[in-house]
Structures are given as structure tokens and as C-alpha cells.
Amino acid sequence: MNVREKLFFMALAVIILAYSAHELVIHLRPKPPSPQEIGLEWLRQEYKIPDEAYGKIARLHQDYFLRCDEMCATMKRAHRPLIQRSRNPTSREQKSAALSREKAVCENCLDNMVQHLRTVAALMPPAEGERFLADILPEVINPPELQKLRSQVTPLQ
Structure with missing residues (x-):
């Protein structure tokens, strides 16, 4: 060589x-912690959640995030026709119906989120659960996206 x-x-x-x-x-x-893991750890520390309740909340969150991903995909599918229709002129009734469907999907997502948060709060010590809902619900109860949809939807006559 x-x-x-x-x-x-x-x-x-x-x-x-x-x-x-x-x-x-x-x-x-x-592996670095996921955003969900970071959020759960913050929740545990901020609201002084006991280990047993924390395990239940972590499992609930895992299930909720799977449903949340499905709801987000549904919202994207509901919004897609609106984007396509904005490129092609359609009647006012069609646009209003599409906006109504999107608003219904968004409201369903919001209802699921609020129910999830109430379930999580019920697993916390009572005072901490009340504080959690007082801190979190005002932030999620009336999102800007839903406000915009509510203002755009006109009742069909």
C-alpha cells in the first residue's frame, strides 16, 4: 500500500x-421535554397537584391532545372551502353557510376544551381547581378566532 x-x-x-x-x-x-410535558410540569408546580391526581391529569391531557389534533384537522377542512370560495365568487348564502359550519366546528372545539379544563380542575385540590379555572377560562372562553366568525356570520333568511 x-x-x-x-x-x-x-x-x-x-x-x-x-x-x-x-x-x-x-x-x-x-430527549428534551415536549411543550405538553413542560405545560404539565408547570401545572403541577403552580397548582400544587398531588402525584396521584397529576398522573390522572397527565393521562387526560394525552387523550385530550389526540382529540384536539382531530378537531384542528376538522377546523382546517371546514376553513378550506372558504379559502377556495374567496378565489371564486359565490353567493352570499353559500358563504354564510360555510362560515356557519366553521363557527359550529370552532364552538365544538371550545366546548371540548372548556369541558377538559373543568375535568382537570375537578382532579385538583378544591381551592387550586377554582383558582385554575379563574386563571385559565377567561383566556380561552372567547378566542379572537371565534369572535371574528361570530361577527362574519349573518343569519340566513
Whole structure:
């Protein structure tokens, strides 16, 4: 083997070793917490939730986020016809009907969220559950998106 071949194989070995070390570090390092995990930990600390209740709340949140993803997809599907119709002129009644459907989907999502928050609050110590609802519900009860839809929907005659 000549010097060039030796240098080539040494460089190749260094590259393979560096890549392997990189992959090993990536797979062995601790995974950063998800936004949901960060939120749950904040909830636990802020509202002094006991371990047993925290476990139940964590499971409820996991189930809720799956439903939430489904509701978001439904809202996107409900909104898509409005985007397409804005490019193509349609009658006022069609636009109003589409807005009404989107508003209904949004209100359903909001109802599910409020019910979830009330269920979570019921699992907390009573005083903390009341404080939780007082802190959270005003922020979610009347979202700007729903206000906008309510103002755009005109009753059909």
C-alpha cells in the first residue's frame, strides 16, 4: 500500500468514527421535554397537584391532545372551502353557510376544551381547581378566532 492509499483509509476511518460518535451522542442524550410535558410540569408546580391526581391529569391531557389534533384537522377542512370560495365568487348564502359550519366546528372545539379544563380542575385540590379555572377560562372562553366568525356570520333568511 502506498502513502496515498494509507492516507485515504485513515481519512475514511476518521470520518466513519466521527459519524458513529455523532450518532451515538444523538441517540444517548436525554430527549428534551415536549411543550405538553413542560405545560404539565408547570401545572403541577403552580397548582400544587398531588402525584396521584397529576398522573390522572397527565393521562387526560394525552387523550385530550389526540382529540384536539382531530378537531384542528376538522377546523382546517371546514376553513378550506372558504379559502377556495374567496378565489371564486359565490353567493352570499353559500358563504354564510360555510362560515356557519366553521363557527359550529370552532364552538365544538371550545366546548371540548372548556369541558377538559373543568375535568382537570375537578382532579385538583378544591381551592387550586377554582383558582385554575379563574386563571385559565377567561383566556380561552372567547378566542379572537371565534369572535371574528361570530361577527362574519349573518343569519340566513
